[in-house]
Amino acid sequence: MELLTAAEMSAAERTDIEAGRVTGAELMARAGAGTVDAVLAKWPDLAAGAHRAVVLCGPGNNGGDGFVVARLLAARGWTIDLYLLGRADALPPDARANHDLWRERGEVRALEDAAIAPPAVDGEVLWIDALFGTGLSRPFTLSAVARQLGAAARDPETRVVAIDMPSGWCSDSGRWLGDAAPEARTAADLTVTFHRRKAGHILSDGPTACGQLARVDIGLEAATAPGARPARLVEPDTLAAVSKRPGHKYDHGHALVLTGGAGRTGAARLSARAALRIGAGLVTLGVPGAAQLEVAMHETAVMLRRVDDAEALDTALEDPRLNSLCLGPGLGSERAHALVPAALASGRATVLDADALTAFADAPDRLFSKLHARCVLTPHMGEFARLFPDIAEDLKRTPESGPAASRIDAARAASVRCGAVVLLKGADTVIAAPDGRVLVNAAVYERSVPWLATAGAGDTLAGLIAGLLARGIAPLEAAGTGAWLHVECARRFGPGLIAEDLCGMLPGVLRELGV
Numbered sequence: 338m339e340l341l342t343a344a345e346m347s348a349a350e351r352t353d354i355e356a357g358r359v360t361g362a363e364l365m366a367r368a369g370a371g372t373v374d375a376v377l378a379k380w381p382d383l384a385a386g387a388h389r390a391v392v393l394c395g396p397g398n399n400g401g402d403g404f405v406v407a408r409l410l411a412a413r414g415w416t417i418d419l420y421l422l423g424r425a426d427a428l429p430p431d432a433r434a435n436h437d438l439w440r441e442r443g444e445v446r447a448l449e450d451a452a453i454a455p456p457a458v459d460g461e462v463l464w465i466d467a468l469f470g471t472g473l474s475r476p477f478t479l480s481a482v483a484r485q486l487g488a489a490a491r492d493p494e495t496r497v498v499a500i501d502m503p504s505g506w507c508s509d510s511g512r513w514l515g516d517a518a519p520e521a522r523t524a525a526d527l528t529v530t531f532h533r534r535k536a537g538h539i540l541s542d543g544p545t546a547c548g549q550l551a552r553v554d555i556g557l558e559a560a561t562a563p564g565a566r567p568a569r570l571v572e573p574d575t576l577a578a579v580s581k582r583p584g585h586k587y588d589h590g591h592a593l594v595l596t597g598g599a600g601r602t603g604a605a606r607l608s609a610r611a612a613l614r615i616g617a618g619l620v621t622l623g624v625p626g627a628a629q630l631e632v633a634m635h636e637t638a639v640m641l642r643r644v645d646d647a648e649a650l651d652t653a654l655e656d657p658r659l660n661s662l663c664l665g666p667g668l669g670s671e672r673a674h675a676l677v678p679a680a681l682a683s684g685r686a687t688v689l690d691a692d693a694l695t696a697f698a699d700a701p702d703r704l705f706s707k708l709h710a711r712c713v714l715t716p717h718m719g720e721f722a723r724l725f726p727d728i729a730e731d732l733k734r735t736p737e738s739g740p741a742a743s744r745i746d747a748a749r750a751a752s753v754r755c756g757a758v759v760l761l762k763g764a765d766t767v768i769a770a771p772d773g774r775v776l777v778n779a780a781v782y783e784r785s786v787p788w789l790a791t792a793g794a795g796d797t798l799a800g801l802i803a804g805l806l807a808r809g810i811a812p813l814e815a816a817g818t819g820a821w822l823h824v825e826c827a828r829r830f831g832p833g834l835i836a837e838d839l840c841g842m843l844p845g846v847l848r849e850l851g852v
């Protein structure tokens with residue numbers, strides 16, 4: 338399923354409207370009705386009886402959706418207090434029409450920057466945030482209102498529904514525009530979006546701001562604009578095929594994982610086991626002489642080969658069956674400088690992680706000039722910032738206008754610059770290929786696994802990807818599938834997880850996938 342930007346969403350709408358398949362007014366009516374349905378599905382107690390809502394409408398079509406919701410709730414007998422930011426005669430046409438329909442039955446008050454005191458009633462007030470959606474173009478300046486919505490969302494007794502996006506949050510990036518303190522930012526218990534999820538629902542702080550996400554179909558046929566290449570979520574039905582065809586072990590590839598020196602081999606051993614578990618036919622650890630005994634004592638199914646230097650690696654790579662390499666976990670800077678160029682010169686599918694990335698922080702171009710399209714870089718944000726400092730800076734700087742630079746933009750720019758697949762780790766892992774394709778593995782909402790932030794988890798991910806590459810899966814798909822499986826393993830284990838536990842979960846995850 339695609340994750341759209343505001344521009345991609347409005348292009349999809351335009352495509353269907355211009356083709357005469359639907360009108361803007363119909364889309365707005367469906368968006369409002371879908372919002373009410375989603376509210377009643379989340380809180381069934383609101384379906385019976387009359388309740389009270391405060392509806393905050395903004396100056397664009399997000400506000401238009403708010404007028405529709407107000408009308409539908411009033412028709413159910415609810416009492417509505419509706420506030421409008423800006424002038425009715427400046428509303429765009431569809432929003433204006435819904436404003437006029439609302440005016441036939443209810444009041445419109447002017448929204449000012451003061452806390453709103455909903456009249457005391459029995460039972461709770463439902464807040465509807467219809468101020469800004471995909472059209473947010475500058476910081477949200479009503480700080481008293483923002484504080485009030487944020488506090489209401491954090492209060493377990495009070496319910497806040499955001500239409501399309503909690504207002505003030507950028508729907509492309511999941512970032513707050515401007516520099517308001519966290520308690521002066523809006524939030525919601527439920528965010529209802531239309532057609533497709535927007536990137537900002539998944540990226541950065543978006544999930545925390547949105548609370549829970551509901552997606553409503555509004556009957557758009559055009560998934561996106563023709564020719565657009567939006568980011569896609571990794572989901573079970575988009576995973577690369579991980580089932581093994583019958584065959585000899587050599588049919589499933591041979592991964593070589595390079596270790597660091599004595600006392601520093603644990604990380605690479607985690608990678609090697611992951612590569613084996615995900616189905617590489619053979620996995621060898623390339624070990625310096627001084628660490629041979631240590632590795633031999635720990636490993637059984639993983640093979641061992643002495644690789645002291647670049648020359649030894651060249652010799653090992655004379656075996657054409659070695660088709661995937663993994664360098665970085667525990668490798669150490671010196672070995673990284675010696676072995677990474679030799680690995681890259683072989684043209685093999687290669688995962689570079691950890692030390693294999695930071696070793697080149699002084700001169701990233703020296704690394705980039707050797708990379709090729711079958712390489713996958715797996716930096717976390719700190720490693721990313723060392724290799725791509727200017728791109729990382731765009732993500733750090735407070736955005737003053739929308740849409741703000743997103744982690745998708747960052748990974749895409751980095752991948753184009755270095756010519757390899759870049760997997761930027763996080764709860765919102767973004768994986769970009771140099772041709773512009775982007776996958777997002779979302780460990781947010783019901784897939785949230787904060788316990789996966791544990792020592793060695795990244796080494797396991799690098800190994801999973803190396804194993805999938807060994808099995809002949811293309812780099813972008815291998816990285817996306819590896820990231821998805823990694824999170825599923827963590828979900829299956831639950832809190833208390835340590836990196837050694839991850840691989841043991843894989844057979845169960847694969848079984849559930851029907852593999």
Ligand SMILES: NC(=O)C1=CN([C@@H]2O[C@H](COP(=O)(O)OP(=O)(O)OC[C@H]3O[C@@H](n4cnc5c(N)ncnc54)[C@H](O)[C@@H]3O)[C@@H](O)[C@H]2O)[C@@H](O)CC1
Pocket residue numbers: 350361364365366368395396397398399400401402429468469470471472473474475476477478500501502531555
């Ligand atoms: N266009 C369509 O066909 C549909 C749009 N829908 C709704 O329309 C929304 C998008 O509508 P719009 O493109 O009109 O955008 P918005 O309604 O999100 O906001 C745009 C308006 O807000 C102003 N604005 C932006 N940032 C501001 C700020 N910080 N302070 C004050 N004013 C600010 C802009 O100048 C513009 O007037 C979606 O999020 C969705 O809720 C839905 O009705 C579904 C169909």
Ligand SMILES: [K+]
Pocket residue numbers: 399466467468469470499500501502503504
């Ligand atoms: K909103």
